[in-house]
Amino acid sequence: MDGGAESYDAAYAAWRRDPEAYWAAAARGIDWEREPARILAPELGAYGRWFPDGRLSLCHNALDRHVAAGRGGQAAIIHDSPMTGTCTTLTYAALLARVERVAGALAALGVGAGDRVVVYMPMVPEAAVAMLACARLGAVHSVVFGGFAAPELAARIADAKPRVVVAASCGLEPGRVVAYKPMLDAAIELSPHKPDACLILQRPQAVAELVPGRDHDFLAAEAAAAPHPCVTVAATDPLYILYTSGTTGKPKGIVRDTGGHAVALHHSMSMVYGLSPGEVMFTASDVGWVVGHSYIVYAPLLAGCTSVLFEGKPVGTPDAGTFWRVCADHRARVLFTAPTAMRAIKKEDPRGELPARYDLSNLAALFLAGERCDPDTAVWAERLLGKPVIDHWWQTETGWTITGNFRGLGLFPSRPGSGGKPAPGYHVAALDEAGQPVAPGQIGTLAIRLPLPPSCLPTLWQADDRFRAAYLEAFPGWYNTSDAGMVDAEGYVWVMSRTDDIINVAGHRLSTGAMEEVLASHPDVAECAVVGVKDMLKGQAPLGLVVLKSGVARPESEIVRELVALVRERIGPVAAFREARVVERLPKTRSGKILRATIRAIADGDRYNVPPTIDDPAILTELGETLGPAGR
Numbered sequence: 179m180d181g182g183a184e185s186y187d188a189a190y191a192a193w194r195r196d197p198e199a200y201w202a203a204a205a206r207g208i209d210w211e212r213e214p215a216r217i218l219a220p221e222l223g224a225y226g227r228w229f230p231d232g233r234l235s236l237c238h239n240a241l242d243r244h245v246a247a248g249r250g251g252q253a254a255i256i257h258d259s260p261m262t263g264t265c266t267t268l269t270y271a272a273l274l275a276r277v278e279r280v281a282g283a284l285a286a287l288g289v290g291a292g293d294r295v296v297v298y299m300p301m302v303p304e305a306a307v308a309m310l311a312c313a314r315l316g317a318v319h320s321v322v323f324g325g326f327a328a329p330e331l332a333a334r335i336a337d338a339k340p341r342v343v344v345a346a347s348c349g350l351e352p353g354r355v356v357a358y359k360p361m362l363d364a365a366i367e368l369s370p371h372k373p374d375a376c377l378i379l380q381r382p383q384a385v386a387e388l389v390p391g392r393d394h395d396f397l398a399a400e401a402a403a404a405p406h407p408c409v410t411v412a413a414t415d416p417l418y419i420l421y422t423s424g425t426t427g428k429p430k431g432i433v434r435d436t437g438g439h440a441v442a443l444h445h446s447m448s449m450v451y452g453l454s455p456g457e458v459m460f461t462a463s464d465v466g467w468v469v470g471h472s473y474i475v476y477a478p479l480l481a482g483c484t485s486v487l488f489e490g491k492p493v494g495t496p497d498a499g500t501f502w503r504v505c506a507d508h509r510a511r512v513l514f515t516a517p518t519a520m521r522a523i524k525k526e527d528p529r530g531e532l533p534a535r536y537d538l539s540n541l542a543a544l545f546l547a548g549e550r551c552d553p554d555t556a557v558w559a560e561r562l563l564g565k566p567v568i569d570h571w572w573q574t575e576t577g578w579t580i581t582g583n584f585r586g587l588g589l590f591p592s593r594p595g596s597g598g599k600p601a602p603g604y605h606v607a608a609l610d611e612a613g614q615p616v617a618p619g620q621i622g623t624l625a626i627r628l629p630l631p632p633s634c635l636p637t638l639w640q641a642d643d644r645f646r647a648a649y650l651e652a653f654p655g656w657y658n659t660s661d662a663g664m665v666d667a668e669g670y671v672w673v674m675s676r677t678d679d680i681i682n683v684a685g686h687r688l689s690t691g692a693m694e695e696v697l698a699s700h701p702d703v704a705e706c707a708v709v710g711v712k713d714m715l716k717g718q719a720p721l722g723l724v725v726l727k728s729g730v731a732r733p734e735s736e737i738v739r740e741l742v743a744l745v746r747e748r749i750g751p752v753a754a755f756r757e758a759r760v761v762e763r764l765p766k767t768r769s770g771k772i773l774r775a776t777i778r779a780i781a782d783g784d785r786y787n788v789p790p791t792i793d794d795p796a797i798l799t800e801l802g803e804t805l806g807p808a809g810r
């Protein structure tokens with residue numbers, strides 16, 4: 179596209195000149211019951227609130243208005259499931275009809291505006307139906323990823339205090355059926371808060387037993403319910419809570435407000451992804467993650483596009499050509515996935531022969547996010563497809579991209595390894611420890627100037643103090659992303675690593691602190707550390723180091739097996755915790771702080787400086803012998 183640089187520069191400059199005018203214009207893409215007279219109220223909330231006097235229904239904007247405008251016959255969601263060998267299309271009219279009734283069913287169970295509903299479902303259309311039904315009622319959903327185990331689900335139920343849980347009887351993983359219902363029952367048992375009712379979608383692969391009086395069959399309840407109209411809410415009312423890993427075992431409840439989210443996501447569809455109403459977006463993620471919330475469910479529907487909801491894996495269902503088959507079958511214009519999926523495809527199809535079997539002429543670009551994309555993978559994917567590959571940097575907290583390249587503004591040249599330039603709405607800088615921007619090309623903590631743009635979290639669920647402490651206190655006037663990186667002289671942002679104890683495993687964000695809590699609970703463990711080490715496929719993988727209590731004489735291999743099983747049972751298979759080592763001692767500072775970054779460098783075989791505060795440097799040599807790449 180010609181003139182891309184000017185277009186991006188012009189759009190970014192327009193936002194910098196008058197942010198409120200920029201977002202007021204974007205807000206015109208949304209139907210409001212009461213149009214916001216104010217765009218930003220800087221005096222409200224922790225850093226300001228967007229569209230404070232606006233009222234709207236997100237569900238109306240995602241469904242009803244499109245049907246009213248004649249889009250009822252267009253596909254809204256295509257559920258393509260190699261796991262079940264089925265492909266089902268829901269038109270806008272059909273999706274609306276289902277959402278109206280499921281909203282009616284939830285209302286009949288007592289759900290009203292502001293009530294929470296936990297959704298624990300795999301990649302089935304009913305997950306999107308349940309989310310939209312909550313939005314229709316002004317209720318607040320909290321979707322929990324299916325790869326989490328019962329205690330993680332329990333923690334979310336305990337914090338969100340849902341009136342109702344909507345779940346499926348099972349999820350389908352290659353080679354195994356994951357029974358959700360026993361995990362849900364265990365989670366409800368564990369949680370001090372109990373939901374009044376559960377709506378269970380029975381899947382034929384594992385029909386669940388329903389608890390009389392509490393559990394209801396999803397489809398039967400839907401069929402029996404009266405259609406429910408849209409309930410409007412304040413723009414600042416929460417649409418959903420999505421829990422994400424923090425540095426401790428207690429997940430953070432990211433709050434998404436309704437109005438800002440609608441405006442930013444609708445705007446992003448044309449600006450970031452260059453998509454017009456009627457075009458098809460295939461986001462290969464999961465509804466349990468933020469990318470799934472935003473680009474499988476809300477944004478494509480807000481924009482009148484078609485969304486492909488894919489139940490399968492990039493490889494093995496049945497092969498590494500499955501994404502290309504889906505793109506061709508449904509004429510996807512944009513594919514959005516995680517770099518790890520591309521690495522998995524590259525491993526199976528190293529010569530890149532599979533795309534040629536499919537007609538990819540309609541595919542305009544591949545977008546990647548969720549973890550740092552190594553330049554090799556970006557370059558490989560671009561050669562493979564002969565289409566632009568766009569890495570863009572995101573967080574659950576923001577709900578849409580912080581940096582990227584913008585199809586709607588004309589693409590500027592990409593730089594593999596960089597996440598692109600800031601989206602209009604974000605002023606990004608790399609800061610030093612004193613909160614001062616560092617020179618271009620120097621590494622610092624990446625921070626976003628306040629106020630954050632629409633759709634970014636206004637706070638954490640019922641935890642304003644934790645929100646301030648976690649994000650706003652380190653650098654007054656800035657939001658701390660906890661990512662380290664740099665901004666180069668031309669304004670490209672390079673995201674290199676986290677500054678906290680979060681690791682990124684196959685695009686999944688996980689807390690090493692949470693894993694350490696699990697390891698520490700084992701009766702034979704005196705102390706432990708978990709670090710993320712390099713993994714060719716998944717980017718990072720967790721590695722546990724444990725020091726055993728004195729006198730423990732059991733075989734180490736047995737203890738390690740138990741530790742691996744314990745993490746799977748308490749956090750879930752998604753943690754992919756498969757490796758633990760028993761060591762004599764852990765490297766620490768003189769004040770007793772475990773030197774995790776040094777452990778990671780040793781395990782990765784990277785060069786490292788001996789920290790000046792280390793208690794006993796000899797331990798690093800010992801660790802190198804057990805952990806160095808040769809040792810692993």
Ligand code: COA
Pocket residue numbers: 300323324325326349351352356462463464467469491492493515516518519522547548683684685686715750751752753754
């Ligand atoms: N429900 C239940 N279990 C799940 C699950 C779910 N929704 N998702 C993953 N798991 C399980 C897997 O079955 C696996 O279990 P196992 O230990 O018994 O094999 C474990 O969690 C680890 O899963 P995963 O990290 O997906 O690894 P994998 O080896 O099965 O697959 C990839 C590797 C690269 C194909 C896969 O990680 C992938 O598709 N990644 C893309 C992730 C993504 O889209 N992230 C969203 C960011 S945008």
Ligand code: AMP
Pocket residue numbers: 422468546547548549550551569570571572573574575597659660661673674675676682685686687
């Ligand atoms: P999540 O909240 O699960 O989306 O994870 C957010 C984190 O993933 C970010 O803070 C980064 O550490 C990492 N991340 C996401 N996208 C990118 C990207 N494009 N480049 C580098 N890191 C990324």
